[in-house]
Amino acid sequence: MFDMKKMSCFLVCISFLAGMLPAQEREVKLKIIQTSDVHGNYYPYDFIHEREASGSLARVYALVRKQREVYKDNLILLDNGDILQGQPTAYYYNYIDTVAPHVTAGMMNFMGYDAGNMGNHDVETGRAVFDRWAGDCRFPILGANIIDTATGQPHFKPYEVFERDGVRIAVMGMITPAIPVWLSENLWKGLRFEDMEETARKWMKIIREKERPDLVVGMFHAGQAAQWMAGLYRENASVEVARNVPGFDVVLMGHDHARECRKIANIAGDSVLVMDPASNAVVVSDVEVTLKLRDGKVVDKQIDGTLSDTGNYGISEEFVSHFAPQYRTIQNFVSKKIGHFTETVSTRPAYFGPSAFVDLIHSLQLEISGADISFAAPLSYDTEIKEGDVFVNDMFNLYKYENMLYTMNLSGREIRNALEMSYGLWTNRMTSPEDHLLLFREHRREGAEDRAAFKNFSFNFDSAAGIIYTVDVTKPEGEKVSIAGMADGTPFDMDKIYKVALNSYRGNGGGELLTKGAGISQDELKKRIISSTDKDLRYYLMQYIERKKKIEPRALNQWKFIPEEWVAPASRRDYDSLFGKIKK
Structure with a gap:
């Protein structure tokens, strides 16, 4: 006959022993690499000045391949805008060969970018160009504050969530709203650009409640010297957003072509890493994140950043070989x-x-x-x-x-x-x-x-x-x-x-x-x-x-x-x- 008293005693003992066992702990390491303001520097050659380029996507890819040997799928590769203007390569595929898949999208797909962001010089190419490029990309282009005036909704995805090793990482993208001060409306017809801080506050609430991320990254095509433009637009407000909108762990900047790597305190007293790799893919923002999890929940974060020189990794011959036909096309064009x-x-x-x-x-x-x-x-x-x-x-x-x-x-x-x-x-x-x-x-x-x-x-x-x-x-x-x-x-x-x-x-x-x-x-x-x-x-x-x-x-x-x-x-x-x- 089943003895209920013995069974009850057994269950009590098991519960007691379970309470004595240590919680399940593990560590997850992530690597986040950011390019910004590449300005058409895809090949390790400057077609304008006819000389070797100190930066390029070919060099970035060599760095990324090396890092992926260690981090595997835990490496997240991001671009922060202004990639579609600067060198004849971009110009040719923006305006001359408009039938072939956009070479910039092809290169970024080849490199395994996880997300991109819009920059003002990307908008300057015109909607026909940047919408075509974004459509050719096999990853999301972000822009939380780029609003379709017909629908009132973001024209691009406001954010993307990645899951790596049980950790959820949200990346929110925004652009400087000062576009109307620089660019003719016919280039961005049907769009408007909203304030970064107001937009960040809105989407941070949604991300926190809906996505419950373990790490939040802001990717903003705006610098850090905030100023009003034409009395209407808050330009270069990246650091202000990092400071005034709690929730960001990392804010990746661009636009102002000036290197930066430091930590600031936000208004909640939390530390935020802010980084900017300047321009032309000479360096990248290199973020190392170590998360400690206990029973599946993050209990500690260690976030460190450095600006890594792409010149230390050589040139990816795989990249150069793959895109050799387009290289020859551009060489003929500029000659x-x-x-x-x-x-x-x-x-x-x-x-x-x-x-x-x-x-x-x-x-x-x-x-x-x-x-x-x-x-x-x-x-x-x-x-x-x-x-x-x-x-x-x-x-x-x-x-x-x-x-x-x-x-x-x-x-x-x-x-x-x-x-x-x-x-x-x-x-x-x-x-x-x-x-x-x-x-x-x-x-x-x-x-x-x-x-x-x-x-x-x-x-x-x-x-x-x-x-x-x-x-x-x-x-x-x-x-x-x-x-x-x-x-x-x-x-x-x-x-x-x-x-x-x-x-x-x-x-x-x-x-x-x-x-x-x-x-x-x-x-x-x-x-x-x-x-x-x-x-x-x-x-x-x-x-x-x-x-x-x-x-x-x-x-x-x-x-x-x-x-x-x-x-x-x-x-x-x-x-x-x-x-x-x-x-x-």
């Missing part, structure tokens, strides 16, 4: 001769006065638009096109971005005020001949080569053509620029409305020269646009040079810095500081 330059042109003189480099762009803009006045800046910090035959790859030196050409109505006063802000960003206020002419920053951030020693970005250093003027560097901003008249000898009128040719970045409010400088509201800018080209300025430069066949570059000499007796020695010193000994 096409389009004309001849009688002299070498460089951006270097452009910081010290009129230059043949920038004035060639001015001349083209005036010719295409029929405008009265042109605004243009050196878009690359330090580049040149040598005397002799000119090829397609040189055009990526001459004009770095895929900007359209706008013609806008601006008053004489607005023109002057925009120039005042430009030269305020550009020049120091000299108090003696020994002072700097240029406005330098105190400390240079590693990885921020495109800013070099300048306090501000040189792509906002607009000069003008079509008017004769001086810039007095002894005066404060607002009093530097004196316009003597139009280049054709007619008077310049502060109250007259002029047609001004400028690129779409500037015309949409980029650099704030027209908004903050000229005092035109962001909404008003659209009403000032008379016309826009349907193709980018680089395309028209190529057409212009092919038509002319021989270009004799020359400075228009329509403006100058004064007083010249101070400017001349300061220019020599500042040139040497930036570039070394002046070329003869």
